[in-house]
Amino acid sequence: MRTTPPDSATTRRRWRRVASAVTAAAALLLTGLTTSAQAQTADTGTAKVTWTRSCALPRHHGQMACNALRVTGGRTAFQQQHGISAQATEGSSPSGYGPADLRSAYGLTSAAANNGSGRTIAIVDAYDDPNAESDLAAYRSHYGLPACTTANGCFKKVGQTGSTTSLPTPDSGWAGEISLDLDMASAVCPNCHITLVEAKSASMANLGTAVNEAVSLGAKYVSNSYGGGESSSDASYDSAYFNHPGVAITVSAGDAGYGAEYPAASKYVTAVGGTRLSTSSTTRGWTESVWRTSSTEGTGSGCSAYDTKPTWQTDTGCAKRMIADVSAVADPATGVSVYDTYGADGQGWATYGGTSASAPIIASVYALAGTPSTGSYPSAFPYANTSALNDVTSGSNGSCTTSYYCTARTGYDGPTGLGTPEGLGAFTG
Numbered sequence: 001m002r003t004t005p006p007d008s009a010t011t012r013r014r015w016r017r018v019a020s021a022v023t024a025a026a027a028l029l030l031t032g033l034t035t036s037a038q039a040q041t042a043d044t045g046t047a048k049v050t051w052t053r054s055c056a057l058p059r060h061h062g063q064m065a066c067n068a069l070r071v072t073g074g075r076t077a078f079q080q081q082h083g084i085s086a087q088a089t090e091g092s093s094p095s096g097y098g099p100a101d102l103r104s105a106y107g108l109t110s111a112a113a114n115n116g117s118g119r120t121i122a123i124v125d126a127y128d129d130p131n132a133e134s135d136l137a138a139y140r141s142h143y144g145l146p147a148c149t150t151a152n153g154c155f156k157k158v159g160q161t162g163s164t165t166s167l168p169t170p171d172s173g174w175a176g177e178i179s180l181d182l183d184m185a186s187a188v189c190p191n192c193h194i195t196l197v198e199a200k201s202a203s204m205a206n207l208g209t210a211v212n213e214a215v216s217l218g219a220k221y222v223s224n225s226y227g228g229g230e231s232s233s234d235a236s237y238d239s240a241y242f243n244h245p246g247v248a249i250t251v252s253a254g255d256a257g258y259g260a261e262y263p264a265a266s267k268y269v270t271a272v273g274g275t276r277l278s279t280s281s282t283t284r285g286w287t288e289s290v291w292r293t294s295s296t297e298g299t300g301s302g303c304s305a306y307d308t309k310p311t312w313q314t315d316t317g318c319a320k321r322m323i324a325d326v327s328a329v330a331d332p333a334t335g336v337s338v339y340d341t342y343g344a345d346g347q348g349w350a351t352y353g354g355t356s357a358s359a360p361i362i363a364s365v366y367a368l369a370g371t372p373s374t375g376s377y378p379s380a381f382p383y384a385n386t387s388a389l390n391d392v393t394s395g396s397n398g399s400c401t402t403s404y405y406c407t408a409r410t411g412y413d414g415p416t417g418l419g420t421p422e423g424l425g426a427f428t429g
Contacts, residue, residue, distance in 0.1 A: 049074035049333040051353065053255075054172040054228075054345060062233065064202045064226040066125065066177035067252040068356040069332045071095070075209030076351050077278055077334040079334055094337035096351035097277070098331070099143050099187035102361065105277055105286040106328070106390075107423040111368045115424075116191035119367045122214035122222045123185060123194060123360065126202040126232070127171035129178040131342040134196075139183045139339040142253055145190040154348045157196045160210040162217065166202040172343025173426060179340035181225055181360045187336070188364035202226070204233075204263070210276045213245050220371055223363035224251045224269070225356035227261035227300070234306045236264050242268040248366035248378035248427075252355035253324045254300025257292065258398030258406040258414075264323050265304040270379040271323040271415050274299035274330020274355045274391055284422075289393025290408045290415040291331040291353075299355055299398040300328055301414030302405055312380035315412050317402045324417040326382050326426070327392065328358035350373070363423070369427040381429040382418050388425025392416035 048071040055066035075086050075142030078096050086095075103109045129135075135153055140148060148154035159167045178196065185194050195415045199206040205225065205381045222244075242249055242263060254261040254271040264271040273290075280287040303318035315322055330338065332353030340346040372378045382389060393408050397415045400406035404413045411416055421427070 001133060022189045035351050043223055049076060051332040056175040058202075059192050061229055061231040062204050063340035064126070064204055064207055064228045065250065066174055066226045067255045067354045068177040068225065068358055069255060070176055070345060070355040071332050071335055071351040071353070074089060076320040077338070078351070078410045081279055087350055091348035092351065094121050094142070094349050096335040096336050096337040099219035102187050106365070106421040107366065108365065109276045111424055112188060112208065114188060115368045115382070116189040119221070119371070120188070120195055120219045121185045121189060121363055122191040122217070123178065123181040123196045124199065124207060124210045124214055124222060124224050125174055125178050125196070126168070126207060126226070127174040127177035127179040127197050129342055130170050130226070131175065131340075132178055132182060132196055135179050135339050136182045136186065140186050140190070140270055142339070143187070145186055148186065148194060148321070154193050156194070157198065158201045158213070158217070160206055160213055160411055168198050170342065172345050174202075175342040176338070176340050176345045176352070177356055179224060180338045180356055181223060182283045182335070183338050185223070185335065185364050186356055188361055189367045192364065192367050197198055204228070208237060211249070213240050214322055215247055215298045220247050221367040222247060222249045224249065224263065227252055227264055229255045229261055229326065230262045232306060234265060237263065238266045238268060238307065240267045243375060244268070245375045246372050248363060248372055250359045250366070251362040251421060252359040255297065255354045256300060256425045257296050257298040258301055259295070259401055260302035260304050260323050261300050265307045265321050266380070267310040267321050268377060270325045271417070272355060272359045273301060273324035273327035274358050275327050275416060275420060276331040276395070277329035277334045283307050284390070285325065288390065288392045288420055290392065290397050292395060292397045293331070295398060298308060299324070299327070299415050302400075303402070310377070310379065312383045315404070322414060323413065325379055326362060326389065326420065328361040328418040328420050330355045350407050365421050365424065366427045369424040373429060376429055378427070378429065382426040384429065385426040386418050388422055389419035390422045
């Protein structure tokens with residue numbers, strides 16, 4: 001098998017972009033503003049959609065940022081599809097895709113109605129969302145989903161050491177991320193239980209400790225919607241936090257366009273890329289392409305500089321771990337509805353995108369599919385069942401020297417992996 005080394009020039013360019021963004025974010029903080037990045041725009045065909053990052057960008061290796069993007073203006077695909085003006089919602093009603101849309105798009109309608117009872121999805125995020133349970137209740141009530149509360153045993157919120165009372169400090173940006181994750185788990189697997197594990201900071205060490213706690217509490221499906229730059233420490237992080245056989249661990253591929261992120265690069269996780277999801281006249285009723293808005297906004301992908309390649313990944317252009325494995329909707333312009341009321345970002349209904357949406361969607365598909373076999377690595381499952389996926393064959397998330405690293409094609413490619421769910425067949429094993 002012929003292999004080529006990671007695209008180091010692209011990696012350097014990516015870190016220059018991150019450094020520039022961090023400098024800009026620091027300048028905003030010094031002037032008293034709290035926005036972590038300027039709003040970006042996307043053209044949905046007839047209207048511009050603008051959004052902003054929910055969380056501050058990482059300032060150094062070992063620091064993670066959430067991959068949630070909150071829509072701030074324009075008309076989303078959902079609003080255009082239903083003839084709704086942007087002004088008609090503005091926090092008062094949903095403006096993005098809901099549970100029925102996601103289940104229809106990914107062939108999950110029957111499974112969502114019948115599967116998931118007794119299974120627990122863990123959501124790992126940083127900081128506390130004081131309104132997590134009440135906001136989750138509002139989302140589920142609106143869409144007619146069964147109640148999921150502490151009182152009925154469906155919902156549990158703990159800190160990274162498992163305490164239900166010693167919780168991290170609240171954070172408005174991460175609260176939006178938490179609401180997004182909880183709502184996506186609810187949308188795809190409404191019969192599942194949910195455990196929210198809140199790390200005390202956005203460091204990889206604390207988030208990794210929260211992953212271990214989620215597994216120790218019995219979760220077989222763990223969603224992680226955050227990422228940062230790769231480093232030589234990643235191999236030690238892999239063994240310390242992500243090597244959990246028999247547990248499906250999903251991780252966002254990133255929102256900064258082409259380039260590898262960690263922990264999506266871990267060989268033990270399912271790296272989840274992002275698509276643009278639109279209705280169509282096809283038999284499926286939906287169509288998808290690679291999510292990309294600009295050179296610095298779109299799904300992440302790429303060849304890892306540090307992590308070894310898992311045995312089930314067989315693309316020949318990357319000698320190390322390739323990102324992503326599978327994908328789901330992430331474009332904010334074709335984003336999902338979320339209910340969040342905490343802090344400056346919490347104004348009720350909002351539309352969110354980013355690979356923070358796709359990671360919990362895929363974790364929930366694993367949950368619908370059933371308990372992974374003992375000793376298995378569920379990231380391998382899609383590679384053994386490629387026919388049960390929607391192959392995404394159009395679009396690109398940037399420029400790269402090896403075409404499939406950043407450009408969709410028939411079969412495996414970096415931005416969308418093997419494709420998006422078409423039922424549960426690719427997520428069992």
